[in-house]
Amino acid sequence: MREPDQSDGLDHLFTETVQETMDSSVYGAWRGIRDPEAVPLSFGFPYPDSFPNGELVSAAKSLFDAEGDCALQYGGGEYADALPEVIVDRARDRGIDCTTEKIHLTNGATNAIDTVCQTFLDQGDTVFVESPTFMGALRLLRNYGVDIEGVDMDESGLDVEALADDLAAREAAGEPLPKLLYTIPNFHNPTGVTLSAERRERLLELAVRYDFLVLEDDPYGQLRYDGAEPPPIKALDETGRAIRVNTFSKTIAPGVRTGWIIAAPSFVKQFDRINAGGEPSFTRGLIARYAEDGRLDRAVGELSAGYRERRDRMLESLDERMPPGTTWSEPDGGFFVWVEFPEGVDAEGMLHDAIDEGVAYLPGSFFYHEEGGTRNARLSFSHASPAEIDEGIAALAAAVRAEAPTIEAGD
Amino acid sequence: MREPDQSDGLDHLFTETVQETMDSSVYGAWRGIRDPEAVPLSFGFPYPDSFPNGELVSAAKSLFDAEGDCALQYGGGEYADALPEVIVDRARDRGIDCTTEKIHLTNGATNAIDTVCQTFLDQGDTVFVESPTFMGALRLLRNYGVDIEGVDMDESGLDVEALADDLAAREAAGEPLPKLLYTIPNFHNPTGVTLSAERRERLLELAVRYDFLVLEDDPYGQLRYDGAEPPPIKALDETGRAIRVNTFSKTIAPGVRTGWIIAAPSFVKQFDRINAGGEPSFTRGLIARYAEDGRLDRAVGELSAGYRERRDRMLESLDERMPPGTTWSEPDGGFFVWVEFPEGVDAEGMLHDAIDEGVAYLPGSFFYHEEGGTRNARLSFSHASPAEIDEGIAALAAAVRAEAPTIEAGD
Numbered sequence: 012m013r014e015p016d017q018s019d020g021l022d023h024l025f026t027e028t029v030q031e032t033m034d035s036s037v038y039g040a041w042r043g044i045r046d047p048e049a050v051p052l053s054f055g056f057p058y059p060d061s062f063p064n065g066e067l068v069s070a071a072k073s074l075f076d077a078e079g080d081c082a083l084q085y086g087g088g089e090y091a092d093a094l095p096e097v098i099v100d101r102a103r104d105r106g107i108d109c110t111t112e113k114i115h116l117t118n119g120a121t122n123a124i125d126t127v128c129q130t131f132l133d134q135g136d137t138v139f140v141e142s143p144t145f146m147g148a149l150r151l152l153r154n155y156g157v158d159i160e161g162v163d164m165d166e167s168g169l170d171v172e173a174l175a176d177d178l179a180a181r182e183a184a185g186e187p188l189p190k191l192l193y194t195i196p197n198f199h200n201p202t203g204v205t206l207s208a209e210r211r212e213r214l215l216e217l218a219v220r221y222d223f224l225v226l227e228d229d230p231y232g233q234l235r236y237d238g239a240e241p242p243p244i245k246a247l248d249e250t251g252r253a254i255r256v257n258t259f260s261k262t263i264a265p266g267v268r269t270g271w272i273i274a275a276p277s278f279v280k281q282f283d284r285i286n287a288g289g290e291p292s293f294t295r296g297l298i299a300r301y302a303e304d305g306r307l308d309r310a311v312g313e314l315s316a317g318y319r320e321r322r323d324r325m326l327e328s329l330d331e332r333m334p335p336g337t338t339w340s341e342p343d344g345g346f347f348v349w350v351e352f353p354e355g356v357d358a359e360g361m362l363h364d365a366i367d368e369g370v371a372y373l374p375g376s377f378f379y380h381e382e383g384g385t386r387n388a389r390l391s392f393s394h395a396s397p398a399e400i401d402e403g404i405a406a407l408a409a410a411v412r413a414e415a416p417t418i419e420a421g422d
Numbered sequence: 423m424r425e426p427d428q429s430d431g432l433d434h435l436f437t438e439t440v441q442e443t444m445d446s447s448v449y450g451a452w453r454g455i456r457d458p459e460a461v462p463l464s465f466g467f468p469y470p471d472s473f474p475n476g477e478l479v480s481a482a483k484s485l486f487d488a489e490g491d492c493a494l495q496y497g498g499g500e501y502a503d504a505l506p507e508v509i510v511d512r513a514r515d516r517g518i519d520c521t522t523e524k525i526h527l528t529n530g531a532t533n534a535i536d537t538v539c540q541t542f543l544d545q546g547d548t549v550f551v552e553s554p555t556f557m558g559a560l561r562l563l564r565n566y567g568v569d570i571e572g573v574d575m576d577e578s579g580l581d582v583e584a585l586a587d588d589l590a591a592r593e594a595a596g597e598p599l600p601k602l603l604y605t606i607p608n609f610h611n612p613t614g615v616t617l618s619a620e621r622r623e624r625l626l627e628l629a630v631r632y633d634f635l636v637l638e639d640d641p642y643g644q645l646r647y648d649g650a651e652p653p654p655i656k657a658l659d660e661t662g663r664a665i666r667v668n669t670f671s672k673t674i675a676p677g678v679r680t681g682w683i684i685a686a687p688s689f690v691k692q693f694d695r696i697n698a699g700g701e702p703s704f705t706r707g708l709i710a711r712y713a714e715d716g717r718l719d720r721a722v723g724e725l726s727a728g729y730r731e732r733r734d735r736m737l738e739s740l741d742e743r744m745p746p747g748t749t750w751s752e753p754d755g756g757f758f759v760w761v762e763f764p765e766g767v768d769a770e771g772m773l774h775d776a777i778d779e780g781v782a783y784l785p786g787s788f789f790y791h792e793e794g795g796t797r798n799a800r801l802s803f804s805h806a807s808p809a810e811i812d813e814g815i816a817a818l819a820a821a822v823r824a825e826a827p828t829i830e831a832g833d
Contacts, residue, residue, distance in 0.1 A: 021662060021688070024601060026544045026637060029692055059491035067704075068482050068492075075479065080470035083478075118529055118700030126699030129540075133437045153694045190435060225434060253430060264494035266704035268671035281440055285565045287536030288699050289529030293478075327507070345582035 015386070019361040028156040036359060039369050043320065044198045044373065046366045048277035050403030053371040055346045056394040058321070061314055063301070070301040074132075078296070087292025090299040097302045097418065098257075098271050100323055105232075106254070109273055115282040116295065119268040120230055120286050123148055123256035126272065128155050128227055130281050131191055139192040141169050143378030143387075148228070150318035158187065159380045166340070168206030169194055171213045178221045191224045196244055198345025201378045205343060208241035215244065218252045222392075227255045231345035233311050236319035239344045242275055251275035259298060261309055261346075267294055318346070325396040328404035336410055339390075347392040351386050355415045360386045364413060369406035439545055439567040450669035454786065457777045461814030464782040466611065466757045466807040472725055473675050474712070477545035481712040489707070498703025499711040508713045509668075509682050509775065516643075518666070520684055526693040527706065532558055532681040533699050535604075536665035538637055538685065541565050541692050542602055549602040550634075552580050554798075555557055555790030556611045559639070570791045577751070579617030580605055581622045589632045601748070602635040606657055606686035609756025612789045616754060619652040624656065625744050629663045638666045644673060644722050646732035647781035649754045662686035670709060673722055678701075678705055729757070734806040736801065739815035745823055750801075757804035760786070762797050764825045767774040769799045780781060 022030065024079040036343035044053050044372065078088035086092075088326075095114040113402035116354070117123040124147075132138065134156035142161025152159055163170045174192075181188055194214070205213075218225050245255035251274070258270035269291075271283060301307065325348055329339055336353030352358060359374035375387025390407075392400055433441065455464050497503075506525040513520035528534040535558075543549065545567035551559065553572025563570055573588070574581045583601075592599055603625070607617035617625075629636050638655040656666035662685070669681035680702075683693060712718065736759055740750050747764030761783075763769060771787035786798025800806035801818075803811055 019662075019688075022633075023688070024633075026540070026542060029541055029696065032691055033695070035594065052714075054496070055708040058494055062490065062494040063485035064490045068479065068486065068704055071479050071482055075475040079475045079697055080472065083473040083475065083677035085465065085467055085671075085676040086471070089679055118702065121698050122700040130440055131435055131437060151698050154698075156425065203683070222431075222435075251430075260496075264704070265496040266494035266498055266702065266707075268702035268704075270700070277430075277432070281436060281444055284444070285440065287532050289533040289567075290678040291679035291680070291705060292527065292704060293675070293679075294705060296736070337655060377559060 012275050028224050030142070032153055033322065042369070043306060044362070044366075044371055047315065048373060049366045049369050049371040050399045050406065051371055051394045052390045052392070052400070052403050052407075053373050053393045057261065057264065058317060058394055060398065061317060062266075063310065065304070066301060066306060067297060074296050074300045078301075082296045083293055085292065086290070086363045087296045090296035091292045092268075092294045094299045097299055097307075098273075101307075102273055105241050107273060108246075110139055112245075112276040113279055115272040115274070115279045115286070116290070116292065117256075117270045118288045119260055119265075120228060120256050120258035121151065122225070122345065123270045123272050124148055124228065124236070124287075125235050126282050126288070127254055127256070127370050128152065128284065129285060130278070131224060132157050136190040137187040137401050139174070139189040140380065141194055142281075142380070143375065143384055143394070144193065144380075145195060145388060146377045149378075149380055150195070157190075160189070161380055161383075162190050162192075164202060164204065166204055166209060167194060168199060169214065171217065174214070175363045178217060178418060182221070188221050189223045191226055192218070193226045193228065194244070195228045195230075196241075197229055198234070198342050199346070201347050201373070201375070202341030203340040203345060203347045206327075211241060211244050211247055215247055215250070215253065219250055223252070227253055229255060229269055230244040230258050230261050232257075233347075234315055234318055235344035236322060245273055247412075251278070254278065262307060262314065263298065263301065267298060267332075269294055269298055273373065277297040278288040316390045318344075318393060320397055321392040321395070322348075323402055324400050325392040325404065328401045334408060334415075337411065346391050348392065350388045350390055352388070352411055354386070356411055357385055357414075361410055361414045365407060365410035368410045368413075370403040371411070372407065377422065424676055425673040427775055432733065440564065441568060443564055455773070455777075457782060459810050460571075460777045460780050460782040461707040461810045461817065462805045463801045463803070463811070463814050463818075464784050465805065468672065468675065468725075469728060469805055469807065472728060473677075473719070474721065476715060477712060478708060484687055485707050485711045488711075494704055495708045496703065497733050498707045498721055499700070501707035502703045505680075505706045505710045506682075506720075508710055508748045509684075510767050512718075512819050513684055516651075517653050518684060519657075524683070524684050524690055526683040526690045526697070527701070528681045529699045529702065530671055530681040530682060531667050532562065532685050533635070535559055535563050535639065536670070536694050537697065538602075538665055538667070539563065539697060539698070541689070542635060543568050547601040549599035550585070550600040551791065552605055552610065553791070554612055554795055555604065555784065555791075556606060556639070557784075557788045559791075560791055563604070568601075571600070573603075574790055574793075575613060575615065577615055579607060579610060579621060580625065582621045582628065585625070586628055589628060595633070599632050600634045602637055603629070603664075604637045604639065605655070606639045606641075608653075609645070609753050610754070610759070611642075612722075612758050612784070612786070613692065613760040614751040614753030614756055614758045617654065622652060622655050622658055626661070627656055630661055634663070636664045638664055639670050640666060641669050643668075645726055645729055645757075646755035647726060647733060656684055661687070663691065664727060673718060673725065674709065675752045678709060680705055680709055726755075731805060732803040732806070732811060733759075735811050736803040736815065739812045743815050743819040745819060745826075750823065759803065761799045761801055761821055763799070764826050766799070766824055768796055768825075770796065772821055772825045776818060776821035779821045779824075781814040781821070782822070783818065
């Protein structure tokens with residue numbers, strides 16, 4: 012053994028921010044929430060039958076037939092080059108005035124959010140997030156040494172009037188105003204709610220008034236099962252303050268890990284300049300080839316049908332099986348239902364017993380920067396089959412009854 | 423048009439470092455150096471016949487046959503999980519005491535270097551680099567707002583005694599000492615030279631004495647055509663100060679964009695924690711499946727034969743064709759020959775004419791943080807065929823003669 016197991020005494024070489032955050036206990040807390048016997052309602056994983064395995068093999072063959080001399084080269088060939096155009100066309104279909112100069116490709120949405128953070132966030136800046144919000148975004152933000160502040164939500168998403176009041180109060184008191192507000196406007200993770208069109212307009216007004224950026228994260232927007240789509244925030248943006256991130260993880264598969272940012276060209280220029288995520292030209296060519304035959308549009312339709320069935324089954328099962336005092340959101344799309352358990356139930360404390368009963372979920376507290384969500388759970392209907400979802404909800408109901416047995420009296 | 427083409431007036435929202443570096447003119451200067459008519463001696467691109475197109479299609483099929491329910495899922499299946507073990511085995515073959523706890527996977531070597539920068543470099547830190555060095559590393563370092571200092575090289579690589587003198591002088595004068603030293607010890611980019619074993623030991627002594635990290639970037643180490651391999655710096659490291667980055671870009675193909683860091687477990691823990699590069703589980707599973715049949719070892723042998731032939735042809739052509747007063751390095755491996763043109767030749771100024779003559783190269787000045795390399799060029803023998811290489815060197819010789827016609831007198 013030439014090398015010690017630890018680089019003892021070298022912690023002082025880490026950046027200031029790493030030294031301040033390195034003992035953060037939150038990191039990875041959710042990674043252990045897996046049990047092969049439990050129905051997986053925990054993670055926002057696509058269901059296994061949704062993966063286009065054979066079609067990607069065919070796309071790889073066609074790609075190499077067409078440009079075998081450069082598909083694996085730095086930069087790739089014409090297919091990899093064409094991927095931004097695939098994205099532009101789809102963004103325009105959703106009302107966004109998009110060109111390739113407004114596109115920066117990334118290795119998935121998390122890498123996209125990180126690129127935005129690296130470009131705009133100095134240590135000590137203030138960032139507003141929905142409360143609750145995507146735990147992965149919280150994890151990234153914490154790496155930048157910023158002050159994170161939560162904004163309350165209701166059934167129409169981020170409460171923009173509460174936000175307006177908070178901003179006015181901060182300004183009056185000389186307190187820090189946000190540099191950036193992070194939002195998941197469609198089928199929000201974890202609550203499943205959608206930000207209304209009026210609130211989107213109002214949010215952009217506030218961004219101009221108080222000089223902040225709006226980071227719109229929309230991985231689920233195309234997976235809508237009911238109702239009409241409000242315009243993307245980026246489609247309403249007239250000032251360049253909205254930055255939109257998206258991914259093929261939910262419409263092709265997570266394993267291809269390809270996402271993008273849509274932003275003002277002057278922002279994209281800096282994303283391109285500082286970019287060091289690595290450019291997987293093979294995957295980019297593969298996706299462009301896969302999309303060429305209209306396969307991406309067909310996939311969105313097929314996936315929406317598969318997820319709609321799962322959502323419907325979850326909502327039916329919740330209705331049928333959960334004890335009184337339990338409430339939940341009814342999302343029009345996406346992957347998630349947000350449940351509130353009866354008084355006295357601690358969702359994090361109950362998790363171990365729930366897994367023993369046969370279901371895994373994520374406790375609500377994981378989605379809060381500070382305290383919150385102790386009675387909540389995020390249930391993902393994306394991964395399990397409809398029959399498994401019903402079993403999982405039955406197990407969850409049993410766990411809740413065991414945790415708060417007095418409920419039975421009123422049942 | 424709802425959105426302006428520029429986000430006018432929003433530059434103040436960029437980070438301090440972005441604002442300081444955003445007008446850097448160096449970025450992308452090399453991207454225009456392409457001409458379909460010119461022999462490409464410019465970029466370190468693998469030759470097109472080297473790409474394992476068919477084998478990757480077969481590996482994709484086998485991967486999906488084995489684990490079609492999870493190869494495209496977040497995290498992937500057993501093959502993606504096994505990739506660190508593939509890397510551990512190969513690192514041990516090169517004398518490194520490696521375990522999976524010492525591996526952090528990245529999206530290529532550039533992403534690996536960036537991860538190290540993000541983990542260790544605060545604005546204002548001092549970083550030492552070889553002078554000249556890889557222009558991509560200079561680009562990344564500049565993003566972090568660090569002070570970059572060059573260390574001279576000779577035919578045995580980084581001049582460690584000059585480094586020792588500089589460090590002692592800095593310490594005596596109370597000047598900043600480096601946080602990190604970046605080196606490409608094998609078949610250095612751009613000079614092609616290899617750091618001697620004795621200097622590797624001495625460099626590690628200096629790292630301990632002056633409290634800095636050694637970042638060993640070794641993309642070419644396995645592509646050796648002559649001579650014996652000195653031990654990797656990481657194999658000699660007893661203190662955890664050496665951090666090694668590597669990639670499959672040169673041994674499989676750039677398009678798969680998969681690299682890794684080997685470092686002390688306490689460092690890897692932080693790389694994992696702050697990581698936001700995106701984890702392309704499909705590509706990782708694909709590489710592990712491809713490697714399973716010994717394909718990776720066979721590929722290194724085949725590639726080495728292909729590159730050796732190209733190197734030999736380039737050195738022969740240089741010998742035969744270049745005017746007197748031109749000198750060049752004779753690398754034992756890797757991709758690059760470093761040329762010094764006769765007095766009076768400006769390599770950057772000559773480039774346009776050289777492309778007209780039929781050859782593209784990278785001017786030496788691109789590889790210097792400050793002034794330097796005006797009479798140098800990096801020639802890559804990795805991309806063109808042997809016959810094209812000979813044509814390219816003939817064109818280069820013609821360009822040099824045209825640039826400095828007085829040479830002819832002594833020819």
